[in-house]
Amino acid sequence: MPLVNMKDMLKHAHENRYAVGAFDLVSLDFLEGIMAAAEEMRAPVILSLAESHFEYYDFELIMHATVAAAKRASVPVAIHLDHGESLESVITGIRLGCNGVMVDASHHPFEENARITKEVADVAHAVGVPVEGELGYVPGVEGEDAEKHPGEIRYTTPEEAARFVEETGVDFLAVSIGTVHGRMKGKPKLDFDRLAEINARLGIPLVIHGGTGLSDEQFRKLIENGVTKINYYTALSDAAARVMYDNAAKQVKGYTALVKGVREAIAEECRRMIRLWGSENRAEEVLQSARPWRNVMHVIEYNVEGLDEEGAAQLRAKGREVLSRIPGVMAVETGVAIQPEDPQYRYVWLVRFCQPEVIAHYRDHPVHVEYADKHFRPVAGNRITIDFELDE
Ligand code: 13P
Numbered sequence: 001m002p003l004v005n006m007k008d009m010l011k012h013a014h015e016n017r018y019a020v021g022a023f024d025l026v027s028l029d030f031l032e033g034i035m036a037a038a039e040e041m042r043a044p045v046i047l048s049l050a051e052s053h054f055e056y057y058d059f060e061l062i063m064h065a066t067v068a069a070a071k072r073a074s075v076p077v078a079i080h081l082d083h084g085e086s087l088e089s090v091i092t093g094i095r096l097g098c099n100g101v102m103v104d105a106s107h108h109p110f111e112e113n114a115r116i117t118k119e120v121a122d123v124a125h126a127v128g129v130p131v132e133g134e135l136g137y138v139p140g141v142e143g144e145d146a147e148k149h150p151g152e153i154r155y156t157t158p159e160e161a162a163r164f165v166e167e168t169g170v171d172f173l174a175v176s177i178g179t180v181h182g183r184m185k186g187k188p189k190l191d192f193d194r195l196a197e198i199n200a201r202l203g204i205p206l207v208i209h210g211g212t213g214l215s216d217e218q219f220r221k222l223i224e225n226g227v228t229k230i231n232y233y234t235a236l237s238d239a240a241a242r243v244m245y246d247n248a249a250k251q252v253k254g255y256t257a258l259v260k261g262v263r264e265a266i267a268e269e270c271r272r273m274i275r276l277w278g279s280e281n282r283a284e285e286v287l288q289s290a291r292p293w294r295n296v297m298h299v300i301e302y303n304v305e306g307l308d309e310e311g312a313a314q315l316r317a318k319g320r321e322v323l324s325r326i327p328g329v330m331a332v333e334t335g336v337a338i339q340p341e342d343p344q345y346r347y348v349w350l351v352r353f354c355q356p357e358v359i360a361h362y363r364d365h366p367v368h369v370e371y372a373d374k375h376f377r378p379v380a381g382n383r384i385t386i387d388f389e390l391d392e
Helices: 006-016 028-041 051-056 059-072 087-096 110-126 158-168 192-202 216-224 234-249 255-259 262-277 283-289 309-323 358-364 366-376
Strands: 020-024 045-050 077-084 100-103 131-135 172-175 206-208 227-232 296-302 329-336 347-353 383-389
Touching (some): 006 020, 006 077, 006 227, 006 283, 020 028, 020 262, 028 045, 045 051, 051 077, 059 077, 059 087, 077 087, 087 100, 110 131, 110 158, 131 158, 158 172, 158 192, 172 192, 172 227, 192 206, 192 216, 227 234, 227 262, 234 255, 234 262, 296 358, 309 329, 358 366
Parallel strands (some): 020 045, 077 100, 100 131, 131 172, 172 206, 206 227
Antiparallel strands (some): 296 383
């Protein structure tokens, strides 16, 4: 159940001046370590999956585990697509269970960034999913050395930030005020005056990318100035690697011996940040104030006229193929009644939506309208349709 609406989660953090950790995960060890820390500290948490890491895991498979971890948690959890590269990635992320998405077009000039971000925000908002955009450019790659940073840092200006939020409608804004992704030599210099001005103008949750390597004092000042989501990965990756180097130095044998202790090292680093960022012991308040994130099952039981079994099977196959592409749809399943006696309805659609706002969006979506009007309704006049909000 504690999958919650990310906008509500960050609203609570914004109003109460703390930050929620958005920890990028790349394996089950990361997922389990992050969740263990959040549970122990009674902290809301964001499980984050960065598209730049998709070469290291199967996104679909890891999302099944991530959704399962969120649903069985007793603390509030949101699942976020980090640095989504396109509208397609965002739609896929939502289909697999992300309930917050980032589109990162920050390497483009302002107008292009705003155009791409707005296009994504329009689609995501139509299905009730909050959106993070980035303005200015935070260079670097999560988990890599600073020397490999492609491109120069570009700072966010308060004027452009206000225009960007107005034009795109994003719910959260990632700002560039001096952080970089990955490992840095030396201490980053952050422009807090700039951040304060952006915060005063926008009044929405601000996001910091490149959390690794900042000092405790810098984190405190970020949070004082409106930062409510902190993206954090490289330090977790380095903590995990240190355990593996130690194990390797002891010449342990085999994979499991090599990764032994990794999960705990990740949990320890997460606990440190959760304490520092003030999200410790906030779980209960967030559970009370944030809307639960519940999937909807759109159920249609029906009979067909004028089609044989083969024709009915083709009708279902076509529906599964086209309807599953509609944003907000998580799965399209179909079935045939198994009772030998004549059931009232012979066939069923089970279409899972990520949340209730999808019902209207799906009904009016041109792909659905065309399939329903051309293929389904002409043969399936005898039917009953009900939308169920699912218990978790
Ligand atoms: P670090 O890897 O520098 O912590 O940054 C993580 C990040 O910003 C993910 O989006």
